[in-house]
Amino acid sequence: MPKTIDYPRTSYTSAWEVAEVVDDTGGKCAIETAARKLNRKVSGSFKAIIGSAVKFGLLTSKREFLTTTNLFRRIKHAYDKQEERIYHREAFLHPPLFTQICRKFRNRELPVHMLDVMLLREFGVEEINAQGVAKAFIDGARMVAILDEQNIIADIDQLDAQQGPRKELSNSEMPLNLFKGVPPTNASAAITPPEQRLPLAQADSGTNGISTSQDFVPPHRTSDPVSNLFGLDTDDLEDDKEDTNDFQSTRPTSNARFVPPVFAATPTAPEEAPVASQQPVATQQPVSTPVTKASAPEMLQKPSSRPITGGATTPNLSYSIHISGPGLDTRLEIQDPEDLLLASALLDKIRRQLTR
DNA sequence: TACCGCGATTCCATATCACT
DNA sequence: AGTGATATGGAATCGCGGTA
Numbered sequence: 001m002p003k004t005i006d007y008p009r010t011s012y013t014s015a016w017e018v019a020e021v022v023d024d025t026g027g028k029c030a031i032e033t034a035a036r037k038l039n040r041k042v043s044g045s046f047k048a049i050i051g052s053a054v055k056f057g058l059l060t061s062k063r064e065f066l067t068t069t070n071l072f073r074r075i076k077h078a079y080d081k082q083e084e085r086i087y088h089r090e091a092f093l094h095p096p097l098f099t100q101i102c103r104k105f106r107n108r109e110l111p112v113h114m115l116d117v118m119l120l121r122e123f124g125v126e127e128i129n130a131q132g133v134a135k136a137f138i139d140g141a142r143m144v145a146i147l148d149e150q151n152i153i154a155d156i157d158q159l160d161a162q163q164g165p166r167k168e169l170s171n172s173e174m175p176l177n178l179f180k181g182v183p184p185t186n187a188s189a190a191i192t193p194p195e196q197r198l199p200l201a202q203a204d205s206g207t208n209g210i211s212t213s214q215d216f217v218p219p220h221r222t223s224d225p226v227s228n229l230f231g232l233d234t235d236d237l238e239d240d241k242e243d244t245n246d247f248q249s250t251r252p253t254s255n256a257r258f259v260p261p262v263f264a265a266t267p268t269a270p271e272e273a274p275v276a277s278q279q280p281v282a283t284q285q286p287v288s289t290p291v292t293k294a295s296a297p298e299m300l301q302k303p304s305s306r307p308i309t310g311g312a313t314t315p316n317l318s319y320s321i322h323i324s325g326p327g328l329d330t331r332l333e334i335q336d337p338e339d340l341l342l343a344s345a346l347l348d349k350i351r352r353q354l355t356r
Numbered sequence: 357t358a359c360c361g362c363g364a365t366t367c368c369a370t371a372t373c374a375c376t
Numbered sequence: 377a378g379t380g381a382t383a384t385g386g387a388a389t390c391g392c393g394g395t396a
Contacts (some may be wrong), residue, residue, distance in 0.1 A: 048384085
């Protein structure tokens with residue numbers, strides 16, 4: 001296969017539309033048939049929608065044939081609207097990236113104005129796809145009631161805990177989603193490393209044809225300075241990293257200074273920060289660098305290229321930018337050229353907003 | 357009317373699968 | 377192991393609708 005991505009390129013609604021068409025034909029049909037029913041050609045874009053439907057766990061695609069999954073049928077045959085929404089949520093969170101985003105912003109405001117930048121910088125989403133993926137996430141998240149009007153992301157683990165008893169009705173048949181496998185009763189559940197969730201995900205395979213390979217997490221997700229600048233936890237991301245990520249959390253001491261008021265004021269922020277240092281990950285995935293060592297974005301791994309500034313450990317060369325506006329109130333600490341890229345990206349977005 | 361943004365389409369590249 | 381078919385992502389381009 002070509003380089004595979006673990007996020008859908010199109011919206012959840014379009015993916016659902018295709019799945020419904022397939023279901024209308026008896027749960028299995030040719031791609032061409034589905035395209036014809038939607039008055040479309042079997043083009044790259046249509047295949048992108050199919051790919052999204054597969055990534056959402058609504059369809060399986062094999063040899064020009066599309067088949068609806070058990071998850072789709074669960075949604076379709078939900079007892080009531082509430083249950084339907086629960087299963088829609090499960091489907092929406094099927095792409096690991098979307099689960100990661102929800103965990104990262106749980107109980108916090110999603111920076112919708114620069115989600116695409118964050119996807120680009122932090123989640124390994126290609127630049128050409130970033131805006132589309134961001135839009136797909138926002139629209140889908142609103143649809144499944146994960147994102148409210150104030151752009152606050154719900155705690156998916158808590159939602160899952162609340163919905164536990166109801167789901168047992170059909171649990172025997174259907175696979176668990178990634179976030180369902182996580183013990184939802186305490187805060188640490190949200191940071192369960194993927195290797196712990198894997199067995200559950202593996203148990204999924206074969207039950208509905210949903211490939212567990214989608215559990216793949218882009219390797220170049222890092223404890224990005226974007227997160228640091230916004231005071232976001234990168235716990236779940238770091239969990240996924242291997243020993244190549246010894247630059248993780250290279251700025252722990254500076255993190256606190258980066259927390260902008262908008263996030264620092266959120267109720268969960270105080271408990272998130274300590275979690276980062278209490279990560280059980282340290283025992284599961286030994287990190288070559290001490291916990292106290294400052295974390296660094298990619299550029300900090302090349303000290304030779306930055307002989308003058310001395311990296312994040314030299315606090316005497318520090319600038320800050322405070323930007324506030326509609327839906328935005330943040331403070332950027334500029335300590336290395338990498339931070340300038342972020343500031344530039346943010347300013348570009350503002351420029352685009354102003355020139356509309 | 358020109359420009360812009362967005363979605364759709366086409367074509368190409370490439371990894372994987374299935375078959376011999 | 378080699379080869380062709382298949383599946384899927386990426387890039388370029390096109391077409392349409394909205395707006396100044």
